[in-house]
Amino acid sequence: MIQKVTDAEIQKQKDISARIKELNNGKKLTACVVTLGCVQNENDSERIRGMLTEMGYEMCNNSKTADVVIFNTCAVRENAELKVFGFLGALKNIKKERPEMLIGICGCMIQQNHIVERIKSRYKHVDMIFGTHSLHRFPQIMYSALQKRVIDVEDTDGYVAENISHVRGSNVIATVSVMYGCNNFCSYCIVPYVRGRERSRTHEDILAECEGLAAQGYKEITLVGQNVNSYGKDCGEIDFADLLHLVSEIEGIERIRFVSVHPKDITDKLIAEMASNPKICKQLHVPLQSGSTKVLGDMNRKYSKEQYLALIDKIRTAMPGLAISTDIIVGFPTETNEDFEDTLDVVKKVGYDMVYNFIYSKRKGTPAAKMDFVLSKEEIKSNFDRLVETQAEILHEKNMKLQDAVVEVLVEGKSRTDDTMLTGRTTENKVVNFSGSPEKIGEIVNVKITKAATWALTGEII
Numbered sequence: 430m431i432q433k434v435t436d437a438e439i440q441k442q443k444d445i446s447a448r449i450k451e452l453n454n455g456k457k458l459t460a461c462v463v464t465l466g467c468v469q470n471e472n473d474s475e476r477i478r479g480m481l482t483e484m485g486y487e488m489c490n491n492s493k494t495a496d497v498v499i500f501n502t503c504a505v506r507e508n509a510e511l512k513v514f515g516f517l518g519a520l521k522n523i524k525k526e527r528p529e530m531l532i533g534i535c536g537c538m539i540q541q542n543h544i545v546e547r548i549k550s551r552y553k554h555v556d557m558i559f560g561t562h563s564l565h566r567f568p569q570i571m572y573s574a575l576q577k578r579v580i581d582v583e584d585t586d587g588y589v590a591e592n593i594s595h596v597r598g599s600n601v602i603a604t605v606s607v608m609y610g611c612n613n614f615c616s617y618c619i620v621p622y623v624r625g626r627e628r629s630r631t632h633e634d635i636l637a638e639c640e641g642l643a644a645q646g647y648k649e650i651t652l653v654g655q656n657v658n659s660y661g662k663d664c665g666e667i668d669f670a671d672l673l674h675l676v677s678e679i680e681g682i683e684r685i686r687f688v689s690v691h692p693k694d695i696t697d698k699l700i701a702e703m704a705s706n707p708k709i710c711k712q713l714h715v716p717l718q719s720g721s722t723k724v725l726g727d728m729n730r731k732y733s734k735e736q737y738l739a740l741i742d743k744i745r746t747a748m749p750g751l752a753i754s755t756d757i758i759v760g761f762p763t764e765t766n767e768d769f770e771d772t773l774d775v776v777k778k779v780g781y782d783m784v785y786n787f788i789y790s791k792r793k794g795t796p797a798a799k800m801d802f803v804l805s806k807e808e809i810k811s812n813f814d815r816l817v818e819t820q821a822e823i824l825h826e827k828n829m830k831l832q833d834a835v836v837e838v839l840v841e842g843k844s845r846t847d848d849t850m851l852t853g854r855t856t857e858n859k860v861v862n863f864s865g866s867p868e869k870i871g872e873i874v875n876v877k878i879t880k881a882a883t884w885a886l887t888g889e890i891i
């Protein structure tokens with residue numbers, strides 16, 4: 430059974446937003462939402478912006494001048510948490526000068542008691558503290574915060590809240606959440622504790638959102654969730670491969686991507702759907718985490734090095750030319766230098782198109798937090814650097830092959846660093862910057878790569 434927030438509750442929240450708008454009395458007020466972490470958090474921030482817009486706030490990017498500032502936080506690694514404490518500290522004096530400003534902190538960090546206690550005692554200028562399960566109550570939280578500090582953290586396996594409007598960052602590409610939470614309990618990971626158990630949206634709700642996006646002119650949809658291939662398992666819904674197929678039948682949607690999938694859940698049915706469906710992009714993210722079977726066991730990943738490599742072989746046989754990316758953790762407590770060699774071996778054998786590498790970060794309350802380290806910090810850092818170098822060589826070789834090639838790119842908008850240039854991605858998820866007219870935004874165009882480098886591809890529309 431899907432535990433949905435009732436329509437009446439969502440309506441009550443919309444009424445509160447309208448009341449806040451009335452109270453603000455036509456004043457021109459601004460709000461800034463800062464997001465840390467993954468695409469799921471980015472999707473939640475779009476909903477926070479949607480609710481703030483309904484309250485009459487105009488979105489801005491300046492946390493120092495905004496009337497409302499919300500930090501949507503990530504708990505996956507310590508450095509993301511430290512960043513947030515830095516942001517909060519920097520706002521202390523600004524709040525003294527402008528006491529009417531409202532500061533909120535939400536997201537994964539807030540589902541941890543020790544963090545809430547620290548904010549309560551040391552960051553008294555924060556007006557709103559709310560967890561991942563309280564997001565749909567944000568209007569009520571804002572309303573109460575206009576009078577006094579609010580703390581709303583619920584310890585639950587989680588709900589599914591529908592019909593909260595989004596303010597999206599693009600008119601061309603969009604993310605759609607299909608499921609929330611995770612049941613995998615990898616031993617290093619905090620996500621199952623802060624995001625709750627796996628719960629799926631109904632396929633009717635997902636398709637309605639995708640159809641709405643198509644009607645607004647969106648061309649590419651990324652289906653997101655902590656483990657999308659578990660979609661439907663919690664509630665007897667259709668499975669993820671069927672869902673992909675239904676989304677691909679929506680007219681106007683030209684490309685579909687999805688993240689994230691656990692290797693153990695990549696089924697033959699999913700591979701067959703990807704191989705036969707031209708709308709599904711030629712890209713798959715297959716998190717490795719470690720190449721050592723021993724470390725994978727300690728991580729509770731449920732596959733061995735050999736099983737992972739066999740899976741990649743199977744995927745590549747079905748889809749030659751598919752771009753494969755991965756996540757790798759270096760310095761897991763039980764990892765030895767030999768184990769790390771196994772990781773490098775997998776990286777070389779697979780030849781990834783992109784590797785997201787992370788140094789292991791101890792997360793309070795996870796099983797790995799109790800394990801002793803085998804390697805020193807210096808050894809871990811040196812292994813990390815070797816991994817970055819190895820991957821850079823692989824990527825360099827791959828990108829050099831694209832020199833003078835013609836690739837199909839969905840034009841997403843102007844380049845962030847140079848607004849005379851356009852930017853977009855190939856079906857393999859490679860970012861390309863190129864010259865061309867802004868009228869092309871939203872179209873799939875042919876781009877000739879005129880300059881291929883390790884970390885960037887530049888071209889021109891032909």
Ligand code: 5AD
Nearest residue numbers: 505617618716756757787788789790
């Ligand atoms: N330390 C370092 N990296 C982590 N990840 C998850 N938990 C941790 C941790 N404690 C990484 C994994 C995951 C990605 C989203 O973040 O590689 O796939």
Ligand code: SF4
Nearest residue numbers: 611613614615618620
């Ligand atoms: Fe964390 Fe593992 Fe779940 Fe991914 S699959 S969110 S790494 S517990």
